[in-house]
Amino acid sequence: xxxxxxxxxxxxxxxxxxxxxxxxxxxxxxxxxxxxxxxxxxxxxxxxxxxxxxxxxxxxxxxxxxxxxxxxxxxxxxxxxxxxxxxxxxxxxxxxxxxxxxxxxxxxxxxxxxxxxxxxxxxxxxxxxxxxxxxxxxxxxxxxxxxxxxxxxxxxxxxxxxxxxxxxxxxxxxxxxxxxxxxxxxxxxxxxxxxxxxxxxxxxxxxxxxxxxxxxxxxxxxxxxxxxxxxxxxxxxxxxxxxxxxxxxxxxxxxxxxxxxxxxxxxxxxxxxxxxxxxxxxxxxxxxxxxxxxxxxxxxxxxxxxxxxxxxxxxxxxxxxxxxxxxxxxxxxxxxxxxxxxxxxxxxxxxxxxxxxxxxxxxxxxxxxxxx
Amino acid sequence: xxxxxxxxxxxxxxxxxxxxxxxxxxxxxxxxxxxxxxxxxxxxxxxxxxxxxxxxxxxxxxxxxxxxxxxxxxxxxxxxxxxxxxxxxxxxxxxxxxxxxxxxxxxxxxxxxxxxxxxxxxxxxxxxxxxxxxxxxxxxxxxxxxxxxxxxxxxxxxxxxxxxxxxxxxxxxxxxxxxxxxxxxxxxxxxxxxxxxxxxxxxxxxxxxxxxxxxxxxxxxxxxxxxxxxxxxxxxxxxxxxxxxxxxxxxxxxxxxxxxxxxxxxxxxxxxxxxxxxxxxxxxxxxxxxxxxxxxxxxxxxxxxxxxxxxxxxxxxxxxxxxxxxxxxxxxxxxxxxxxxxxxxxxxxxxxxxxxxxxxxxxxxxxxxxxxxxxxxxxxxxxxxxxxxxxxxxxxxxxxxxxxxxxxxxxxxxxxxxxxxxxxxxxxxxxxxxxxxxxxxxxxxxxxxxxx
Numbered sequence: 001x002x003x004x005x006x007x008x009x010x011x012x013x014x015x016x017x018x019x020x021x022x023x024x025x026x027x028x029x030x031x032x033x034x035x036x037x038x039x040x041x042x043x044x045x046x047x048x049x050x051x052x053x054x055x056x057x058x059x060x061x062x063x064x065x066x067x068x069x070x071x072x073x074x075x076x077x078x079x080x081x082x083x084x085x086x087x088x089x090x091x092x093x094x095x096x097x098x099x100x101x102x103x104x105x106x107x108x109x110x111x112x113x114x115x116x117x118x119x120x121x122x123x124x125x126x127x128x129x130x131x132x133x134x135x136x137x138x139x140x141x142x143x144x145x146x147x148x149x150x151x152x153x154x155x156x157x158x159x160x161x162x163x164x165x166x167x168x169x170x171x172x173x174x175x176x177x178x179x180x181x182x183x184x185x186x187x188x189x190x191x192x193x194x195x196x197x198x199x200x201x202x203x204x205x206x207x208x209x210x211x212x213x214x215x216x217x218x219x220x221x222x223x224x225x226x227x228x229x230x231x232x233x234x235x236x237x238x239x240x241x242x243x244x245x246x247x248x249x250x251x252x253x254x255x256x257x258x259x260x261x262x263x264x265x266x267x268x269x270x271x272x273x274x275x276x277x278x279x280x281x282x283x284x285x286x287x288x289x290x291x292x293x294x295x296x297x298x299x300x301x302x303x304x305x306x307x308x309x310x311x312x313x314x315x316x317x318x319x320x321x322x323x324x325x326x327x328x329x330x331x332x333x334x335x336x337x338x339x340x341x342x343x344x345x346x347x348x349x350x351x352x353x354x355x356x357x358x359x360x361x362x363x364x365x366x367x368x369x370x371x372x
Numbered sequence: 373x374x375x376x377x378x379x380x381x382x383x384x385x386x387x388x389x390x391x392x393x394x395x396x397x398x399x400x401x402x403x404x405x406x407x408x409x410x411x412x413x414x415x416x417x418x419x420x421x422x423x424x425x426x427x428x429x430x431x432x433x434x435x436x437x438x439x440x441x442x443x444x445x446x447x448x449x450x451x452x453x454x455x456x457x458x459x460x461x462x463x464x465x466x467x468x469x470x471x472x473x474x475x476x477x478x479x480x481x482x483x484x485x486x487x488x489x490x491x492x493x494x495x496x497x498x499x500x501x502x503x504x505x506x507x508x509x510x511x512x513x514x515x516x517x518x519x520x521x522x523x524x525x526x527x528x529x530x531x532x533x534x535x536x537x538x539x540x541x542x543x544x545x546x547x548x549x550x551x552x553x554x555x556x557x558x559x560x561x562x563x564x565x566x567x568x569x570x571x572x573x574x575x576x577x578x579x580x581x582x583x584x585x586x587x588x589x590x591x592x593x594x595x596x597x598x599x600x601x602x603x604x605x606x607x608x609x610x611x612x613x614x615x616x617x618x619x620x621x622x623x624x625x626x627x628x629x630x631x632x633x634x635x636x637x638x639x640x641x642x643x644x645x646x647x648x649x650x651x652x653x654x655x656x657x658x659x660x661x662x663x664x665x666x667x668x669x670x671x672x673x674x675x676x677x678x679x680x681x682x683x684x685x686x687x688x689x690x691x692x693x694x695x696x697x698x699x700x701x702x703x704x705x706x707x708x709x710x711x712x713x714x715x716x717x718x719x720x721x722x723x724x725x726x727x728x729x730x731x732x733x734x735x736x737x738x739x740x741x742x743x744x745x746x747x748x749x750x751x752x753x754x755x756x757x758x759x760x761x762x763x764x765x766x767x768x769x770x771x772x773x774x775x776x777x778x779x780x781x782x783x784x785x786x787x788x789x790x791x792x793x794x795x796x797x798x799x800x801x802x803x804x805x806x807x808x809x810x811x812x813x814x815x816x817x818x819x820x821x822x823x824x
Contacts, residue, residue, distance in 0.1 A: 044821075065823075066814050073758045074789035076782040084782045097817045102759075151822030271783040274790070304823050 002136040002267060003242060004203040005082065008190060010183045011044055011094070012146040012224065013209035015236045020177045021184025027191055027207070031240030032284055033249040038297035038320055039211050039256050042232035043225040044147075046301075047210035047256065048099055052078040054260025054275040057300065057314065058371070064302050065225075065311040071100050076273070078263070079103030079138065085269055088132035091140035092124045094147065099140070105131065112144040117186060122193045129197060137199075143186050149179040150213060150223050160222045160305040172215035191240065204241035204266060206259075211235060217345070219307075226303040228318035228327055229346050233299045245286040252291040253322045254280060255298070296321045296361070298368050308332065319365040326351075326361040335362070375463060375514035376672070376698050377567040380690075382430070383551060383667075384423060384471075385524040385577035388416065390548060391667035392680075397583075398540045398548035402556030406571065408678045409564075410671035411716050413685035417745040418575045421663035422731025424477060426574030426687060431455045431479055433691040433707040435727050435795060441477055442732060448478040456691040457481035459702035460516060467511055468518035469504060471525075484512065495523045496554035497531040508561040519558075523551050524577065526652065541588045542581045565673050568697050570690060573666040578650035584638065591634050591648045617735040624653030643772035655738045657730040658763070659752040660773050664728050664745065672697055675716065683715050684747045686726040708795065725791045728752065742797060744788040751778075751788035758789060 015035045018024055040050040041057055045068045049060055053075055057063030061072040071077070079089045080103030090106035093099065101107035106128060110120055121141050128137055153175055158165040165172070187207055194205060212232045214221035224232040237259065257277035264271060265281035282288040299318045302310035308331035310316075315330040325346065327336040337351035337358055352358060389395040392407060392414065419429035425436035432439050432455050440450035449455070457466060457480065466481040468488055474480055475489045485507055494500050504519065511517070523529075524547050531550055539549035559569070582589045631649055640648070646660065668685055670693070688709030695703060696711040714721045723746060730740040741761060743752025748768050754760035764778040764785055778785050818824065 065818065066811065068814055068817065069810060074786065074793065076786050081782050084779050095817055095820055097813075147822075155822050271781070273783045273786065304818065 001202055002086065004137040004139075004199055005087075005263065005267065006137065006139045006141070006194065006199070006203065006205045007078075008141045008143065008187065008205065008207045009048070010143050010146065010187065010207060010209050012150060012211065012213040013180060013183055013236070014176070014212040014231060015209065015234050016212075016231075017177055017180045018236065021181050021187075023188035024180075024184035024207075027188050027240065028238060028249070029247045030191070031205075031238055031248075032245050033236060033238045034252070034254055034280075034291065035234075035236040035249060036251045037208075037235045037237050037254045037256060037258075038299055039209075039233050039235045040299055041314075042211040042228065042299065042301050044094075044210045045098060047235075049077070051208075051210075051256045051259050052099060054257055054273065054277055056257065056276065056298070063300070064313045065304050067312075068097055069100075071102075073102075077103065078260075079140075081264075081269070081271070081273075082138035082267075085267070085271075086135060087138040088128060088135040089138045090124070090128040090131075091142070092121060093140065093142040094144045098142070110142070110144070112148045117143060117145070118189055121190055122197075125193060125197055125199070129199075136202075141190065143183055143190075145182045145186070146176075146179040146213065149175065154223055158222060160220065160226075161307075165222060166216040166219055169216045176213060176215050202242055204239060204244065207238040207240070208259075209235040209237075222305070225301055226306040226308070226316070228299045228301055228316055228325075230325075230340070230344070232301075233318065233320070239284055243285050245284065250283070250291040252293040253297060253320065254291065254294055258294075293322050296364060298365070317365060317369060319361050319368070321361070324357060324361065326358065326365060328365060337361075374566070377511075377514050377563075378460075378464070378516040378694060378698065379562060379567050379569045380430075380516070380518050380694075381555070381569070381571045382427075382518070382520045383524065383571065383573045384520060384522050385526070385575065386548070386551075386573040386667060387576040387579075387662055388414070388573075388665040388667045389662075390544065391573075397542070398545035398552070399538070400548055400552035402552045402559070403571075406555075406559070406569070406671055407669060407680075410569070410669050410677065411675050411679045411681065412670075413668040413712070413715075414680055414682045415747055416572070416666050416668035416685040416687065417726040417728060418573065418664045418666045418687045419727060420729050420731050421575045421657075421659060423471075423574045424473065425729065425731050427474070427477075427479055429687045429709075430572070430574075430690050431457065433688050433704045433709040435688065435708045435729075435797075437729060437797060438708070441479065448476070451478075454704065455479060455481075456694060457516070459695065459700065459704070463700075464514050464516040465512045466516050466518070467507065468520075469500060470518060470520045471522050474520070480518065490522070492522060492525065493529065495529060495531070495550075496521065497523075497550065501554040501557065504558055505561045508558075513566075520574075521551060521554075523547055523554075526577070541583055541586070542579070543588075543590070544579050544581060564671060567672075568694065569669075569671040570694065571667065571669040571671075572687065572690065576662045576665055578647050578662055580648050580650070582638075582640070582644055582648060589638075591631050620735065621653050624651050627651060641772065642774045653733075653736075655733075655736065656761075657738050657740050659728050659730060659741055659743050659750075661750060661767070661771075670697070670712075670716075679716070681712075681715050682747070683721065684724045684726060684745065685712055685715065686724065688726070723747065725788075727792065727795050727797065729755065729797075742792065744791045749784060749788065751785065753778075764788070 039047045041047050046062055049062045053060040061070040083089045083103045089104050091104055092108050096109050211224045213224050214231050217231055220226050260275050261277050261279040262281050265279045283291040297320050300314035301316050302314040304311050318327045323341050325338045335351045336349045338346045418426045419436050420426055424441050428436040428439040428441040432453055439453045441447050465484050467485045468483050471492050472489045530547055534546050534550040539546040580591055689712050692709050692711040696713050726745045728745055729742045740755040741752040742755045750765045750767055753762040762778040763776050765773040
């Protein structure tokens with residue numbers, strides 16, 4: 001029997017603030033948390049489309065904010081694939097452009113300022129169950145509260161270069177945590193709602209973050225999308241459901257491109273897509289004790305605002321290993337190199353361009369950038 | 373070493389399944405003997421369902437859309453696209469017989485013989501066969517002879533002496549027998565020990581005739597419209613072209629209705645319905661195997677005998693293979709096709725794919741498709757929108773292409789699209805920078821998200 005798949009996006013949730021929500025910590029005990037997952041793009045539209053297509057922006061068509069309508073018709077993403085395999089597919093998202101309606105039986109949009117998602121999403125789940133007529137479900141729910149707080153309390157109040165914002169990190173963090181706590185409450189609530197609707201058995205729920213959110217750690221990053229530091233590119237994925245190991249957490253390095261092959265395996269689809277990611281299904285199903293680390297992950301971005309805006313195409317790139325991160329800013333023609341183990345906040349750029357590891361990572365990043 | 377002569381025979385509209393294999397019903401002893409003498413590729417795809425694009429692929433080794441040849445006499449080959457004739461012109465003398473339209477597209481070489489280009493209603497039986505036979509004794513070696521038979525081209529004209537049951541049940545089979553007879557006679561006058569012979573087709577065709585309980589049933593037999601529609605072009609003068617087109621399509625519509633009525637009580641399989649309902653004026657085009665699966669036979673004294681190869685071959689592979697078989701020093705600098713020598717020698721080769729495209733209609737904009745043929749799969753979809761009119765068939769278990777699996781196999785659809793993108797078929801709209809309208813939508817969307 002095909003499992004129901006329910007993706008729940010906590011837009012802008014930071015991996016390092018999970019501990020601030022008791023509710024989220026509670027639900028973590030019900031599943032397996034991967035909390036070192038590099039997003040390929042630290043902004044929602046880019047990130048979601050990479051996760052749902054299993055392809056980087058260059059290959060899926062969305063490699064810039066201004067390419068948001070350009071998901072290639074020739075590639076297949078989750079809703080189309082699940083629909084092709086007999087699923088009923090539905091989403092309730094922030095805007096209709098977050099992800100195209102291709103493959104969705106229900107593609108609906110909520111008003112982040114006026115809709116109560118605690119009421120709306122249970123209704124949406126019931127509607128999908130009714131319309132599905134016994135078909136398995138593929139659902140995508142979008143919790144937008146952190147995003148809404150960021151827009152109302154940061155973007156509307158501070159210009160990107162307003163020093164006041166960067167000087168009030170503690171206040172920013174407190175405000176951010178308040179939003180995250182709401183996300184935790186919502187997560188626990190919606191998980192219960194799913195259970196109430198008999199979506200406990202044969203169901204896999206995936207709570208995930210599309211990107212983190214800066215709170216003023218560095219000048220120019222008012223929220224996310226400008227750079228590729230840990231506060232925005234490191235994300236988490238929490239898997240809960242049948243066969244998924246409970247109360248387990250891994251810091252092993254993975255990437256959002258790995259979600260696609262993992263889902264193909266979890267659902268036992270007999271399909272052969274060519275994708276760059278690798279599945280970690282055996283770890284989720286407890287067939288392997290340790291989550292295999294990736295040697296490196298890639299991320300890229302092009303900001304809407306800030307010192308080096310580039311909404312047409314990415315201009316900041318990063319390669320991350322379990323120990324190091326190297327970044328390249330095309331606008332500044334500048335390289336940065338960080339020792340993540342000893343400098344987790346990436347404050348000390350130790351780029352020399354001469355050590356073996358730097359040369360190796362530089363070469364790997366250049367190969368990735370110049371790929372056909 | 374003496375240069376081999378080359379004889380390329382293109383049999384217009386001859387389908388692979390009527391040339392060789394379990395579905396062949398025609399009496400074609402000469403062709404059968406030739407197959408025993410040569411190397412036959414069972415899985416050959418033409419790049420298109422029309423003659424001009426088929427020729428373009430055969431003689432340039434490139435996909436037709438790169439060559440500049442599109443339709444009718446309206447387009448000519450790009451001057452920078454070399455043909456096999458360009459490569460061989462210093463060494464070979466060219467001879468041939470081709471339908472008139474061949475003289476207008478710049479694809480063919482200067483021929484040494486006279487009356488090369490014939491009227492499109494000319495068949496072997498009309499004297500063309502005898503003329504060809506008489507020419508062979510006077511060819512200056514080394515020669516390259518291009519023969520295009522129009523005998524099976526619509527509207528089919530069957531000689532009385534072959535319109536007998538002993539030559540087959542259907543008109544198609546009887547014409548096949550007639551072509552076979554003439555091939556036998558023509559090849560009797562050729563020294564095959566010194567000649568590389570290639571027999572293929574430009575494209576396939578639909579066959580309107582059905583065999584029901586072993587009896588031939590022509591859905592349009594004795595119907596006036598069947599013969600009138602194609603003759604409209606002759607009746608109406610050139611200056612009244614729009615009117616001609618209007619009348620043609622009106623008659624086609626009427627024909628279709630009559631056919632629908634005629635088959636309503638017959639218990640036909642989907643592929644049979646498709647066959648009989650097809651008309652040249654249909655605006656929705658497809659690329660089923662009856663249109664593009666063609667025969668391909670090489671006969672050469674140095675090649676192994678009686679070899680059947682079921683790996684995919686493409687018409688665009690023919691010219692590169694010829695260059696190898698005659699040990700030519702010339703090669704195409706750029707080529708979509710590749711020599712089939714590895715397949716002939718049984719070497720392991722990567723899976724090939726063949727790009728296929730509809731030939732456009734001259735009179736009206738049709739809904740064209742493009743696609744990919746591999747040994748296992750056939751894929752085609754709307755030429756402009758990859759999400760429209762999407763068809764995928766597993767040819768290994770569905771030879772008649774009746775079960776469209778595009779919806780359930782998105783992975784294969786995506787793989788086929790990757791092949792299309794690999795050959796750079798036109799510039800994908802995906803890569804174009806957003807226009808003003810799109811930019812406005814995007815900016816509005818970003819504003820909604822609070823990013824103004």
